[in-house]
Amino acid sequence: xxxxxxxxxxxxxxxxxxxxxxTDFNKITTLDSLxxxxxxxxxxxxxxxxxxLFALYSIRENxxxxxxxxxxxxxxxxxxHMILACNILNAVDGRPDISHPGFIPEYPTYLPHSxxxxxxxxxxxxxxxIETFLKIEKPSGKGAPPEADxxxxxxxxxxxxxxxxxxxxxxGNIFTGKASRQITPEQFYGGGGGVVVVHDLxxxxxxxxxxxxxxxxxxxxxxxxxxxxxxEEVEYAHYFRFNEIHEERYYRPTDTPKSGPTGAKLPVAWDxxxxxxxxxxxxxxxxxxxxxxxxxxxxxxxxxxxRALHDTVNxxxxxxxxxxxxxxxxxxQALGLMNIPMGNGLHAAPSFEYVK
Amino acid sequence: MEKTTAGLDNFIAISVPLTGYxxxxxxxxxxxxxxxxxxxxxxxxDRMNDFLSVAADILQYTHGKAPxxxxxxxxxxxxxxxxxxITRNIIQLWYWGAWLPLPDAWxxxxxxxxxxxxxxxxxxxxxxxxxxxxxxxSHPEGAKQPGFGSWSIAPLS
Numbered sequence: 001x002x003x004x005x006x007x008x009x010x011x012x013x014x015x016x017x018x019x020x021x022x023t024d025f026n027k028i029t030t031l032d033s034l035x036x037x038x039x040x041x042x043x044x045x046x047x048x049x050x051x052x053l054f055a056l057y058s059i060r061e062n063x064x065x066x067x068x069x070x071x072x073x074x075x076x077x078x079x080x081h082m083i084l085a086c087n088i089l090n091a092v093d094g095r096p097d098i099s100h101p102g103f104i105p106e107y108p109t110y111l112p113h114s115x116x117x118x119x120x121x122x123x124x125x126x127x128x129x130i131e132t133f134l135k136i137e138k139p140s141g142k143g144a145p146p147e148a149d150x151x152x153x154x155x156x157x158x159x160x161x162x163x164x165x166x167x168x169x170x171x172g173n174i175f176t177g178k179a180s181r182q183i184t185p186e187q188f189y190g191g192g193g194g195v196v197v198v199h200d201l202x203x204x205x206x207x208x209x210x211x212x213x214x215x216x217x218x219x220x221x222x223x224x225x226x227x228x229x230x231x232e233e234v235e236y237a238h239y240f241r242f243n244e245i246h247e248e249r250y251y252r253p254t255d256t257p258k259s260g261p262t263g264a265k266l267p268v269a270w271d272x273x274x275x276x277x278x279x280x281x282x283x284x285x286x287x288x289x290x291x292x293x294x295x296x297x298x299x300x301x302x303x304x305x306x307r308a309l310h311d312t313v314n315x316x317x318x319x320x321x322x323x324x325x326x327x328x329x330x331x332x333q334a335l336g337l338m339n340i341p342m343g344n345g346l347h348a349a350p351s352f353e354y355v356k
Numbered sequence: 357m358e359k360t361t362a363g364l365d366n367f368i369a370i371s372v373p374l375t376g377y378x379x380x381x382x383x384x385x386x387x388x389x390x391x392x393x394x395x396x397x398x399x400x401x402d403r404m405n406d407f408l409s410v411a412a413d414i415l416q417y418t419h420g421k422a423p424x425x426x427x428x429x430x431x432x433x434x435x436x437x438x439x440x441x442i443t444r445n446i447i448q449l450w451y452w453g454a455w456l457p458l459p460d461a462w463x464x465x466x467x468x469x470x471x472x473x474x475x476x477x478x479x480x481x482x483x484x485x486x487x488x489x490x491x492x493x494s495h496p497e498g499a500k501q502p503g504f505g506s507w508s509i510a511p512l513s
Contacts, residue, residue, distance in 0.1 A: 061481055062480075062481075290378055290380040290381070291380055294380065294384070321503070321504070321505050321506075321509075322509065324503045324504070325502055325503040325505075325506045325509070327503070328500075328501060328502050328503045328506075329502070332500055335386070336384035336385070336386075337384070339383055339384050339385065339386035340380055340383050340384055341383065
């Protein structure tokens with residue numbers, strides 16, 4: 001699919017200062033390039049979280065219980081993936097940066113360094129939203145080559161990272177990061193799957209298998225990798241869990257990607273959703289009004305939370321607790337916004353914009 | 357489109373001075389319509405319409421003049437034998453999310469047609485959305501969890 005010229009500018013805003021240009025970015029042959037890719041991996045994992053949260057919170061309370069649980073499960077695993085990517089970057093003695101002004105994409109956006117075939121919006125729970133989520137989590141297909149840039153799937157991107165790590169490790173040990181900078185399983189409670197402490201190629205493999213396996217599933221099946229890695233109950237990968245919502249039908253254990261879900265009906269009430277404004281921004285409100293103030297406060301809290309997480313993955317691990325407390329608070333702030341009518345038939349919503 | 361009726365708008369408008377919270381803050385609880393319909397259901401359409409029309413008059417005549425508005429609310433609503441208990445119940449509704457029984461004396465005199473006057477939470481959401489928790493800088497027990505260990509650090513806001 002060709003890029004729309006009007007919106008291709010958005011991609012350029014995603015290219016942050018100090019970030020490598022696209023042409024330098026094609027192959028991972030240096031440690032510096034590997035670290036830059038891992039930073040992109042962190043941003044990539046994060047970039048899916050606001051759209052998932054936006055859709056999740058737009059669902060009216062006590063409705064769409066199954067769909068809510070599915071989205072919530074996925075978003076918690078995305079948070080885990082972000083932490084796993086931080087662990088890998090810390091393992092190769094990099095410095096995760098999750099508090100810089102460009103860290104949150106400006107929605108609508110393409111996934112960082114994707115082939116720009118689709119845009120991701122902040123939109124309410126709806127069929128089009130789930131269709132975008134399916135594209136985000138789309139399996140790469142068997143035999144897809146690894147691509148370090150303009151990758152067509154998240155799996156391909158991680159393949160390229162693994163490929164680069166193996167190449168570099170063959171020349172000399174790259175896992176020289178301090179062990180004390182790793183986030184450990186005891187610190188990470190309530191999340192989906194398990195935190196992998198990364199200290200060598202094998203554990204890096206394991207962390208990436210966890211990320212890609214949860215998202216896309218294992219080759220040719222609809223299951224994710226957790227039951228292989230962690231002995232958990234079989235759970236379906238993100239793509240297939242979203243597809244259950246889309247098709248309003250559960251998968252059965254014998255179903256395959258090709259068969260689609262053939263199990264019981266999964267009830268979805270597409271109309272039980274707050275009529276929130278898509279890709280809302282603070283500037284949709286007059287500065288100084290209470291509505292603007294609440295939009296700002298949400299963004300301030302979100303950025304404060306990212307700053308606390310930044311400290312957490314840069315050696316100050318006690319900050320994680322503070323960040324988690326902020327996450328709970330963010331949910332209640334978001335729900336409050338979604339109750340506020342804008343006067344045009346639409347409601348306010350969190351805009352996920354960077355503020356100091 | 358949200359369903360707005362003049363009655364609901366009036367209810368929210370008088371709730372602002374009664375609770376001390378802004379219109380936006382009250383809307384953010386998501387409970388305005390539920391409380392409005394609950395009061396209407398319990399005290400009946402006629403009583404509710406009368407109450408809202410007195411409230412609307414006060415707001416109109418004292419528009420933007422806080423001391424006058426406060427005085428009129430005290431005199432015409434809170435001090436009124438008829439409207440006082442209703443007004444206090446509306447305040448309590450916003451703070452607790454619960455309806456408190458109107459006093460026996462009030463019921464004896466004005467209670468004809470009143471239904472469902474027993475103590476009850478309007479809904480599970482109402483319990484969680486009570487303003488009391490915000491005032492205390494706390495959270496409703498068993499809901500809106502603030503996260504493990506949050507009790508060990510000072511409130512964030």
